Amino acid sequence: MFPPRNYSASCFLLSLLLLSTFTLSLSQSHSAAKKKRMREKVRQMFYHAYDNYMTHAFPHDELKPLTKSFTDSLSELGNLKLEHLPRDYSGSALTLIESLSSLVIMGNNTEFERAVLWLSENLTFDVDARINLFECNIRVLGGLVSAHLLASDPSKKLFQGAYNNQLLVLAEDLGKRFLPAFNTPTGLPYAWINLKYGVMENETTETSTSGCGSLILEMGALSKLTGDPRYESAALRALRKLWSMQSSLKLFGTTLDVATGQWIEYSSGIGAGVDSFYEYLLKAHILFGKEDFWRMFHSSYIAVQKYFRHGPWYHEADMRTGRATYWQLTSLQAFWPGLQVLMGDIFAANSSHREFFHVWKRFGVLPERYLLDHQMLHPTEKYYPLRPELAESTFYLYQATKDPWYIEVGESIVNSLNLYTKVEGGFASVKDVTTMQLEDHQHSFFLAETCKYLYLLFDDSFMLGSNYIFTTEGHPLPVLNTWHEELPEAYIPTNWTIMKRQAAANRVSAMSLQECPAMTLNSGQHIESCCHISDARSDHRCLTDEDCGVDATTCRRRSCSMAGYCGLWIFI
Template sequence: MRLQKQALQGVVRGSLILEMGALSKMTGDPIYESVALRALRKLWSMQSSLKLFGTTLDVETGQWIEYSSGIGAGVDSFYEYLLKAHILFGKEDFWKMFHSAYVAVQKYFRHGPWYHEADMRTGKATYWQLTSLQAFWPGLQVLIGDVSAANSSHREFFHVWKRYGVLPERYLLDHQMIHPTEKYYPLRPELAESTFYLYQATKDPWYIEVGESIVNSLNLYTKVEGGFASIKDVTTMQLEDHQHSFFLAETCKYLYLLFDDSFVHENNYIFTTEGHPLPVLGTWHEELPEAYVPTNWTFVKRQPRVSRISAMSLQVCPALNLKSGQHIESACHIPDARSDFRCLTDEDCGVDATTCRRRSCSMAGYCGLWLII
């Protein structure tokens, strides 16, 4: 039963639509893609009325047993694969699902540059915490053109990295402290991954400096004879005798590509959730919809760099009087009065860039979408 539960939780995270879909394309046998697609559609049918998803299913009843939802462990790859399946196979259904899910995430989880967790049934905040797996999100936002939002969250993750030397597994935002029992750093790749994507999108040399800082920390704190070791406690830098396979498959790979990206420019690739490249081939998909604006490099058609306008925001908000070359995040976006998102009254809050809803001041003194009617 334990193995069954682990297997189903793995399906919740990703559905394997990229791997199985690619296998069907390569072999000509549709069965692999068909099975993965059936799992994906089943999971999609289980979204709440708010278009949110849980993280854990009971394999016997098929019901959610964990209603606290977010963008981290248990559901991260599900969001990732909705978008990447659209890029790889070009099917409009994948884009529509991702778009719907993305808007719900921005509506119920976003808190300034952070993403807390919320009850999938009510949208009420449950856990105010940063988890290291969430650091993949800025990279995903780059793929849809929300570079400004991606940069904002990435800088917060890197700020925590700099504070401790590495990124702790769980950090309590409401208490500004590391989780007392999850102080470890198992050499996770997500921050390096997002750094790689953001550098590709912006060519800002600051991201190279971030990469250098990550490499220096890994060499300083985790390098041992014969390899690299996970950190058991980031407050003491105590090591443990373990090196996960994702360290080589993802962490080292994304850091390497950050400094030498010739591989991704020779051909178009999309990376699986485990960092394995799959070729984006024209024979695998239909023509991409005009509304979908690629960032500049991982898609089939190489296009001139577009102006930095949020593709996702333009799908949600009315784009009025946009002129070519105009550098904006959204047609409806009004920034908060303060860059740290703090506030005293609702007047200090602006209009959200993704939903175009007026933000309000919470009891904790932060601007956000707290009052959703």
Template sequence: MSPSKSAVRVWTWALLFLVIFSTTITNMAMSEVGFREAAKKKYMSEKVRKMFYHAYDNYMTHAFPHDELKPLTKTFTDSLSELGNLKLEHLPQHYNGSALTLIESLSSLVVLGNYTEFERAVWWLSDNLTFDVDARISLFECNIRVLGGLVSAHILATDSTSRFIQGTYKNQLLNLAEDLGQRFLWAFDTPTGLPYAWINLKYGVMENETTETSTSGCGSLILEMGALSRLTGDSKYEAVALRALRKLWSMRSSLDLLGTTLDVVKGEWIEYSSGIGAGVDSFYEYLIKAHILFGREEFWDMFHSAYLAVQKYFRHGPWYHEADMRTGKATYWQLTSLQAFWPGLQILVGDIAAANSSHREFFHVWERFGVLPERYLLDREMLHPTEKYYPLRPELAESTLYLYQATKDPWYMEVGESIVNSLNTYTKVEGGFASVKDVTTMQLEDHQHSFFLAETCKYLYLLFDDSFLAGKNYIFTTEGHPLPVRNSWHERLPEAYTPTNWSYVKSENQAKRASAMSLQVCPDTLTGGRNDGYWVESACHVRDARADHMCQTDEECGIDSTTCRKRTCSMAGYCGLWLFIA
């Protein structure tokens, strides 16, 4: 017997009701999840905001206009002349600081939306800051902290779309930056073009000054000095930085590896062991970021070769050890906290899986100790006996932000929450935030570094509130100062930054919100116009005959940076991607 029409009608309406009810419940559940996530972001961003102002207000109360805050004693230190000066040699007698932490905080104030305080700081610096002081400073540290802070803040101050400054701004910060850049030029007066690591801001390079510098020290100047040239129209700042970078690159070994320290007069290496940590880290970072900022293919070619070499000779699973630049033989098996920037760099080249793998290992170490120790001996599974400290470094927070921007995986917000909670639990004191002297006892040290406000707080805030990035495309310097990616600054805009090539951007709305940390650079440099099938070696991995570097699973191979496609592990144990190009 067939069911009656009325029965069919009843069942039809019942089924329709169930579908509507189920859809409604699902939508309500999804809305609830979205609401909870938005509420969580709001709560955490406010928590980070309070962290920043606890550090900033205490600096302004107890240390300003000196360089940095000593939070335990609520006093100050004029530390610009001490940065990188491990032996505290040649300290000035009459130096009273350069408001270093205020300069470092300028872009963070804009990120947090405090335009009133930003404007007040700009006017104070315009009227009071001078570099005509008898103080010996680190070229590298002064470049990334002071010059970078001033250049970035000038760009923000002149942003016609945002109007962060309501008064009459007449390029005062740019004038200060140019005065500082002019003083930097003294350091480059060497037979090699490699700059001295130390200069006196008033008198230039001092007699009998050391000729030793680091790879980072002479290879991480191009962003700030290049931006200064673009803003002033005077090419000399970029020219000397570029000459130094080219000389440094010419000193690489046949393996495309560079050492850690060198002599700027002789043009010879002093320390042959190298890695991706202290003394070298920002060299790699500035090659890829200079390519993004200025569009010069020369930077990509350098980075591509250097990155291949890192993956071949330093990488061991998710970790990166150090190796001799001449032989590629492993030297030191250790984790250093500065290495935690590397996953963020890998996001810029599209190697997302590899970035995630290393990031998770760093976070496991963070969870184990509560913070990230300065140095951990991987081969002995123990802390370095003399480097057990954590000076409020930002690198893990930085990579967490990049990975979240690239993947939108909420797990990274959980990582950020853990970092925030640890900082508040272990380092917050009445007078600010103090560095950790020993991670095994959480004994504190009386120092609040300026990069805590310039980077650590900024990256954590952007993780939970990225409204500053909406409609903008910035790259961040190694000190966290934003520089905009502009067509006018490019020799040729990389294809990855033109809308037609944003294959992973789903809508125009998303494209407008995209930033340099979510737009992976994937230049198709290896196709060569061919139309046959062939093997592409990615920027993330080359075929390697050494058994300890060969892959065993697809997950070890990550994402191909020339196509942004997932790589696979072949039967022979090599990572790669077979392309058939129409």
């Protein structure tokens, strides 16, 4: 394009500038309108699920949307014959507890206050019910502790009247009922415990790595809030015992015996049975500021990248030898890119996220298990129970890069959920992704996580001015100076959770430009990849260049030196 002969260069440049500004303004306006439209779609999804639960299932645990009835899933998991449930048992209002922080994030203070008052007057844990410690911890204790912190935050103004710590009273009562589970020779907790009577006679001693290693956030927060160190101490003792059981390759198995401290299943990965263990090491470091948690996570992350990673995928491997065991994608693995964002390895996060989304697009939702070596669905695990992990990672990646491509991903997820899983009575799980046959279950985590992360993707105003980490069940916990021995520098208020909106508005797609996403962080900080280890370090050895991967902050390939350490390839 050239200016006319009688057109001055300055006027021509000015016209180009005005045109560019006008085009950018239109683009920003279109993006804002889309996010607002999608936010309202997610809000409608949440209330369709919530209102049906309150109408047809409350105060029982979860909604059965096809029959518009209920299930007391929290206790039924451990009481398949229901022999230990009182005749008048009406559940634990599980979905209501899980919805508390989502109500706050969506701005419904009135319903939040009404829910808190009902729980404080009606909920009791003094019931003869055998429950799973891990599930009850992340769902019920986590939901209560998070909602208490929100309710007691004066800046939120969630209560018209006075809030008298009712939720904390309930959380402390539940925490005390957890403690007998830790009375084992190893300090590793039983997987199952009776809320009224403690550990049952002849209780199984088998548990998972996640079950032992994913308690520190909720129980640690409970200790901080009550001043009672027993909860944090019990969770920390279990975590340290688990850490001592790592193999020489710094890997962990999937299942173990709490009485003997011996591994039962040696194959491991980043999916079911182990996933939240890795997640809580990093998040505990952020929440409590202890360097021990960071060192543990850093060591574990390097081992995962070395022995489980295969390009953008993560297979499973034997913790003793590092040899691959199962080449499969599981839907729970989709949380991993979000965790990678938290510690700065955004290039790797982006790579894996795209593969998960590719599978989502292929089937319409994300199947529970997909066999990578055969490029086919697992024959018996074809279901999709409304899991949140892909939405969670999409939210984190958008926060870190402001790449509008992730908004498109979120829109696709929302449309799929409405197309395939929405029914008159709520949202139903998919029993078979090949036929989209539905199952009569609306899990509480659909409201606690799936809807929450999708809403935050399109409207992150809840996080502005505050730092939060989200538990593995999606419950926000504020990062507080008073909980830290020393607040990590990366998490004082210039971190990724507090984005400059005006800077984000000018962002173009890092993916379309093939730029390194880590270089487009709005904070302006130089965040180093956790996986980037200089030659001066002696705690990571490599055999080939493939072991070293790509540096997240420069997008340069890293090579394995003759001495066996990772360093950057330098390009002039």
